[in-house]
Amino acid sequence: MDEPIQVLAGTGGVALGEARTNHEGRKAILLYRDGNPRELVALAETMGIEVVDLQFQKGRDDPRTFFGKGRLQDTADEISSAVEGHPWHGVDLVIIHSNSTPRQLVNIHEALQVEVWDRVRLLLSLFISHAGSVEARTQVRIAQLQADRTVLRELANQQTTGERAGFGAGGKQAIQGVLTTVSRELTQLRKKQAKHALARKERRRQRSKGGARTVGLAGYTNAGKSSLFLALSGKKVLVEDKLFSTLETTVGRMEMSPRILLADTIGFIDELPSDLLDAFHATLDESLNCDLLLLLADSSDDVDELQRKLSTSRREVLDRSKEDSIRMKVVLTKSDAGGDIEAAQEVVRMMGMDDAMVISSHSGEGLEDLRESIMFSLYGPKTTLVVSTGNPGEREAESFVSQIYDLGIVTKKDGLELTLWCGFGELQRLIAKSDGRISIK
Numbered sequence: 001m002d003e004p005i006q007v008l009a010g011t012g013g014v015a016l017g018e019a020r021t022n023h024e025g026r027k028a029i030l031l032y033r034d035g036n037p038r039e040l041v042a043l044a045e046t047m048g049i050e051v052v053d054l055q056f057q058k059g060r061d062d063p064r065t066f067f068g069k070g071r072l073q074d075t076a077d078e079i080s081s082a083v084e085g086h087p088w089h090g091v092d093l094v095i096i097h098s099n100s101t102p103r104q105l106v107n108i109h110e111a112l113q114v115e116v117w118d119r120v121r122l123l124l125s126l127f128i129s130h131a132g133s134v135e136a137r138t139q140v141r142i143a144q145l146q147a148d149r150t151v152l153r154e155l156a157n158q159q160t161t162g163e164r165a166g167f168g169a170g171g172k173q174a175i176q177g178v179l180t181t182v183s184r185e186l187t188q189l190r191k192k193q194a195k196h197a198l199a200r201k202e203r204r205r206q207r208s209k210g211g212a213r214t215v216g217l218a219g220y221t222n223a224g225k226s227s228l229f230l231a232l233s234g235k236k237v238l239v240e241d242k243l244f245s246t247l248e249t250t251v252g253r254m255e256m257s258p259r260i261l262l263a264d265t266i267g268f269i270d271e272l273p274s275d276l277l278d279a280f281h282a283t284l285d286e287s288l289n290c291d292l293l294l295l296l297a298d299s300s301d302d303v304d305e306l307q308r309k310l311s312t313s314r315r316e317v318l319d320r321s322k323e324d325s326i327r328m329k330v331v332l333t334k335s336d337a338g339g340d341i342e343a344a345q346e347v348v349r350m351m352g353m354d355d356a357m358v359i360s361s362h363s364g365e366g367l368e369d370l371r372e373s374i375m376f377s378l379y380g381p382k383t384t385l386v387v388s389t390g391n392p393g394e395r396e397a398e399s400f401v402s403q404i405y406d407l408g409i410v411t412k413k414d415g416l417e418l419t420l421w422c423g424f425g426e427l428q429r430l431i432a433k434s435d436g437r438i439s440i441k
Contacts, residue, residue, distance in 0.1 A: 297333065331357045
């Protein structure tokens with residue numbers, strides 16, 4: 001009888017042992033054939049994993065083993081024979097700069113006999129370590145099991161090739177029992193996720209019914225979304241210089257703006273498989289189904305990097321937005337980090353978008369202009385209202401003033417004359433119900 005295969009975070013059931021959520025202090029080597037592995041190294045460092053060496057091999061990916069068999073064997077020998085003092089001593093993880101096939105993952109593990117992650121499994125391990133809320137953990141678990149299931153199927157295929165399990169082919173491999181268990185758990189988790197999504201949808205409906213406007217924050221991971229959220233709302237969220245420090249959506253009120261809500265959510269990343277990001281569709285909906293979307297980009301990135309990240313973010317937004325058109329404003333963050341702002345603006349213009357707002361959440365530069373721009377985009381020009389004192393016995397003028405404060409965002413008050421941001425429909429209803437006591441100046 002086959003030994004049962006334990007499904008592990010990041011390994012797709014390839015290795016046995018206890019699942020790990022803390023990877024601090026681990027050593028890894030990274031295998032790559034093309035592209036720049038810098039981003040993958042940064043993702044590993046976010047979890048405290050030290051990438052001690054980058055191994056490069058020219059040519060196309062081997063469909064079975066990514067690297068050639070000879071090169072993999074050399075790598076396996078060096079890992080197993082590395083003595084204390086050798087840079088590879090203590091390496092227990094190999095990272096592949098690719099969204100590998102299940103076949104490649106299984107075969108590389110067989111050749112190297114250490115834990116193997118591709119790009120997807122690295123991100124999954126990062127998500128697992130950062131998932132805080134019940135909803136985030138549910139989303140990550142779904143994504144993990146979906147990835148695990150593909151590798152388990154490959155293992156089952158390799159185990160059963162040319163075999164007939166049980167007498168008269170009436171039995172089954174133990175790993176096939178694990179696959180059944182995984183599918184059953186996925187079904188239960190998706191039901192739980194559907195309940196979370198329904199609750200979110202109802203909250204959005206109630207906010208919209210109450211006249212609230214929503215401003216979504218989107219962009220590449222570590223673009224400064226959470227920092228801007230904090231600066232605009234004053235609500236404390238996790239702000240770290242780490243990739244994917246935010247996995248669940250945080251909704252908060254913009255300061256001095258009772259009817260404007262901000263939604264901060266998970267960041268995008270290049271070459272992230274759509275089925276992996278689909279696990280987070282409920283939280284993405286919160287920020288993408290909005291009245292105004294702020295698309296953030298790090299102005300301190302070099303020109304090529306900025307264009308790559310901005311293109312990825314815009315593509316993901318347009319692909320996942322349920323609206324035919326979405327009102328979008330580009331915001332260049334971290335202006336105090338010494339980037340070339342003019343070159344960054346040129347990149348934005350070359351991509352066919354309007355000039356970006358330039359801000360620094362740390363120093364406060366540009367934040368007031370951004371607030372004004374948000375208000376204008378949502379409400380149009382400011383309106384000045386005049387409240388008449390009325391006749392004796394009629395409703396007090398201050399009662400109307402209080403109602404105006406509840407309805408809009410008052411920026412100036414001079415006696416019974418108020419200047420404010422307010423939606424056109426709400427403003428017309430207010431004036432119509434005031435019996436001529438409120439008028440537009």
